[in-house]
Amino acid sequence: MSGEDEDFKEDRPPMQVLSSILASLRLIDSARERSELEREDLHATMRIVLAVLMFILLLVLSIHEVVIAAAKMTSCPVAPLIPVWLIVSGLMGILRNTGAIVCSIYEDKKRRAIAIRDCILGLFTALWIMWLIVGSYWTYSVYDKVVYQSNKENYCDQLLYCFTFSLITTSYVIIGITFCCMIYCVVFLCCHNSSVAIIT
Template identity: 30%
Template sequence: MAKGKGGALDCCAACGAAACCCFIVLIVIALAGLGIAKIVMGAIHLDDCSIEKLIPIWLIVSGCAPILFGGMGKQSGEDGGDTNPCAIVCGVIGFLFNLAWLICGSVWVYPNYNTVTADDYVQCTANITTGCTEGNCDKNLITFAFAMATLDWIFMGLWIVLIGFIICRACK
């Protein structure tokens, strides 16, 4: 086996490519795990948030949507080279749905998180009718939903930056 001048460079490039692939696989597994955790948490606590009944539903749908829309933009055309325009449209629709659903979830989660986790939070009962809040929400559920909404905004921001970079690169 003869080594050329680029032997070390070829090895570094191969190691870099392998590391990149491993990193992408780990990210995909982590995101799938988060999606499954959202579905499970929303299903377990479906009736545990009377202050905003849509929070568990938001978790379930936000866990399912990326799994359903995830592969739509990855299909190649019939010749195997260009991307199918229908797949691009479906990917854009999926992205816009996830963005709109994230906005809805943020409207439901963020104000209620501050209410439920406040030190002076008191739920209204038969004995307590003043200085209290109508409805209740499981603290584990609202904290998990708050963390997931925040993570989703971080990932949405990264996706928007990546899409902008790809568009700028394609225009050059």
């Protein structure tokens, strides 16, 4: 720096130096706030994109359930209720997922509307879990008996049976993973809160 610059800075009154420092701090704060807002916007956008992708995946899966079951309706004499289970399960999935998206789009901030929406979605989920248990019985009970040759008495179409078996098994795996994650979160929060309470 030159001597003139140093003289200039030294000649400024303290209030001017202080206001210059405060202006610099405000710029830093506004840049930080802008950065945080951009990050929040990015997170919100990613949540929306993931929700849409999940909705599309679940909708396609539910449509496949209905289509496969309708096409193979009489192709499982060993367990004739498996196609019925697939159709009902697919229709329930379509209704539940479409209802969740519609409720999210027309989200009302009133507590009563939110409570009604949550009750309806909870009811659909409870019915789906009960229907999953029924389908599990119908599918797993013939696991040792089922054959894929159409001229046999215990015949069931391979695509129909394997799709149903895989769908039910995957559902249980996802439920199990979700349950374990919830238990982990509860334990973590309880332990974390108790350690915080001890410290404070």
